[in-house]
Amino acid sequence: MSTAVDQSKRSLLRGKRSAVSFPVRPPWSQTEPQFIDLCSRCGDCLPNCETGILVKGDGGFPTVDFSRGECTFCQHCVSACKTGALSASITPPWQLKAQINPLCLTHQQVVCRSCADQCETRAIRFTPVSGEVAKPLITADLCTGCGACFDVCPTRAIQLTNTTSQGDSLHAGI
Ligand code: SF4
Ligand code: SF4
Ligand code: SF4
Known part of the structure; x- marks a missing residue:
């Protein structure tokens, strides 16, 4: 690895240590420092993603853009990665969980179930409250953090948040 590349990777990590939000890496990624060290930025995972959600982010490293679609966990990205930056031995594939913020239309008493309609695992439920519109x-x-609920929300009320011990907030697709 060249000195120039080493310097570029060090700069990226320095920037991330002082930031509060991290980009969403592909599923089955190593921890962020390991990922930055191992990823050669070859871009091979991008065209192999069956839903096209992997894009080049800062420094040329792959990131997930949930505004383009959801992760189906097809694992094609992992198969394409020859450096170990992505590894099928990592379980679960990531620690992302969806969260809903007060921009949700139901907080303005507007009926909306778009997110739940997209959720295959039925992780989003609506509980009726007397005299109010049911909230998700x-x-x-x-x-699973698949992101299928992200882009269908008309008010961008859904965030995908990393639930690792660091508690880093991952704002996806924005
Ligand atoms: S698992 Fe499949 S859908 Fe998900 S990011 Fe990788 S290639 Fe794309
Ligand atoms: S295939 Fe692996 S090494 Fe290449 S850009 Fe994707 S994660 Fe990085
Ligand atoms: S659609 Fe996917 S990210 Fe959204 S709540 Fe359901 S499982 Fe989680």
């Missing part, structure tokens, strides 16, 4: 609740254990 996410069961974290059922959420």
